[in-house]
Structure formats: C-alpha cells, structure tokens
Amino acid sequence: MEGQIERIAQWIVSSKRVVVFSGAGLSTESGIPDFRSPGGVWDRYDPEDFYFQKFIASEASREKYWKMATEMYEPMKKAQPNLAHLAIAELEKLGKLDCVITQNIDGLHAKAGNSEEKILELHGTAMHVTCLDCGKRYDRDEIQERLQKEVNVPHCDDCKGPLKPATISFGQSMPERETQEAYHRSSLSDLFIVIGSSLVVQPAASMPLVAKRSGAKLVIINRDPTPYDDMADVVIHSQAGPTMASILEKVKKSAEKRMEDRRC
Numbered sequence: 001m002e003g004q005i006e007r008i009a010q011w012i013v014s015s016k017r018v019v020v021f022s023g024a025g026l027s028t029e030s031g032i033p034d035f036r037s038p039g040g041v042w043d044r045y046d047p048e049d050f051y052f053q054k055f056i057a058s059e060a061s062r063e064k065y066w067k068m069a070t071e072m073y074e075p076m077k078k079a080q081p082n083l084a085h086l087a088i089a090e091l092e093k094l095g096k097l098d099c100v101i102t103q104n105i106d107g108l109h110a111k112a113g114n115s116e117e118k119i120l121e122l123h124g125t126a127m128h129v130t131c132l133d134c135g136k137r138y139d140r141d142e143i144q145e146r147l148q149k150e151v152n153v154p155h156c157d158d159c160k161g162p163l164k165p166a167t168i169s170f171g172q173s174m175p176e177r178e179t180q181e182a183y184h185r186s187s188l189s190d191l192f193i194v195i196g197s198s199l200v201v202q203p204a205a206s207m208p209l210v211a212k213r214s215g216a217k218l219v220i221i222n223r224d225p226t227p228y229d230d231m232a233d234v235v236i237h238s239q240a241g242p243t244m245a246s247i248l249e250k251v252k253k254s255a256e257k258r259m260e261d262r263r264c
C-alpha cells in the first residue's frame with residue numbers, strides 16, 4: 001500500500017485540478033451511523049413515509065418526518081471531522097483542491113475548514129432548514145430548539161410555509177446548480193479521488209466515469225470494493241482517515257522538497 005500512497009501523493013503534487021468525491025464512509029468514520037445499514041434509521045422507519053410528495057401533502061407526514069429527522073440529526077450535530085476531512089481541508093490550503101463533491105449532508109467538510117465555495121453538496125445539507133414556500137433559510141439548531149420546546153412541526157416566520165431540512169429527500173430532484181457544477185468540474189479534473197463512497201447511489205456515482213472519460217486519473221479509497229474499481233488507476237480498500245493522513249504527509253514532504261530545490 002505504501003507504493004500506492006506514494007503514487008497518489010505524486011499525482012496530487014503534479015495535477016492541476018484535483019477533485020475529491022466523498023461519501024457515507026467518510027461520515028461513518030466520524031461516528032455518524034450509515035442510515036442504510038442494518039439497525040439504521042431505515043430499519044425503524046418506513047422510507048415510504050418520507051417521500052417528498054408525502055411531506056408536501058400533510059401536516060401528519062411532516063410531523064413524522066421531523067421526528068425521524070431529529071433522530072438522524074443528533075449524531076451529526078455531535079460529530080467531528082476525522083483525519084480524512086482534515087486532509088482534504090489541508091489540500092485546499094496547499095492550493096491543491098479544485099473542489100470536493102460530497103454525497104454527505106453532515107457539514108463536516110466545512111467544519112474541517114474547507115471554504116463554502118469549494119464544497120458541492122449533492123444531497124443538500126442537514127445543517128440548514130428551508131421554507132418550502134418562500135425559500136427562507138434557517139440555522140438547523142434554531143429550529144431543533146423550537147421542536148424541543150414549542151412545536152411538532154415548524155413553520156416559516158415570514159410566510160408560515162412548511163419548513164424542511166435542506167437535504168434532498170426521496171422523490172425530490174437533485175439540486176440543479178450543484179449537480180451541473182459537479183459534472184462540469186468532474187469533466188475538467190485531471191485527478192479524481194473517491195473517498196469513502198461505494199459509488200452505488202446514482203446519478204452522483206457516474207461522476208468518476210465522467211472524469212475518467214475526460215482523461216483524469218481515477219483513485220478510489222474505500223473500505224469495500226466498488227463497481228468502478230476495475231477502471232481506477234489506483235484502488236485502496238482501507239479506512240479513509242489514516243490513508244488520507246499518510247497521503248497528505250507525503251504531499252507536504254514533496255512540496256517542501258520542491259521549495260528546497262528551488263532555493264538551491
């Protein structure tokens with residue numbers, strides 16, 4: 001694995017447009033349960049009840065939704081960025097990150113220090129709440145406080161419209177700007193690094209393919225095999241945190257060496 005890590009580090013140093021694509025594996029390493037796994041939220045709630053169309057349709061569905069959403073939010077609120085999040089934030093500081101495209105809704109890339117304009121959240125974010133009628137945005141914690149004290153279903157201060165976490169629910173379309181931008185950045189990248197995604201949730205999972213077809217090198221770091229392993233230039237089946245920390249260390253060493261060489 002040492003040789004693979006060295007190769008990835010060298011590619012990061014020599015590439016001009018490094019795009020990182022992150023998924024649920026990154027969140028689970030920060031202690032956030034994978035909602036799709038056995039014992040997860042979807043074992044206790046019926047996903048059918050949480051389609052966007054149902055949310056729109058009745059106050060009773062919204063109440064159910066908020067109960068489930070509150071349960072999902074608790075571990076996210078407490079979670080801290082892990083070594084992989086921190087390494088990705090560090091890549092930005094080194095000027096080596098074009099953007100991070102994420103399927104995660106936990107806000108941990110921002111918490112780790114990546115700037116907002118570098119993060120493309122394909123499934124929205126659980127850190128904010130939006131009014132479905134007027135689009136007003138609220139901080140999630142503020143709304144959770146209301147749910148704890150006053151109401152079962154929160155409504156907009158301005159227009160009384162229904163409030164919903166700013167995540168993309170079943171039956172809700174992907175955010176247009178983020179999705180287009182993510183495809184565009186993927187097609188321009190020269191190094192595409194998948195971290196902690198099993199690449200099964202479409203259409204996001206097709207982005208590595210877009211990058212690869214446009215000539216990017218493809219790196220996959222994921223605990224389990226993915227459908228794209230065969231076309232990747234390097235695959236590492238391991239934890240994201242320690243792997244990214246080792247890669248970052250080598251990137252930094254190589255950057256220092258370049259500085260020294262220039263001085264000589």
Ligand SMILES: [Zn+2]
Pocket residue numbers: 131132133134135136156157158159160161
């Ligand atoms: Zn409103």
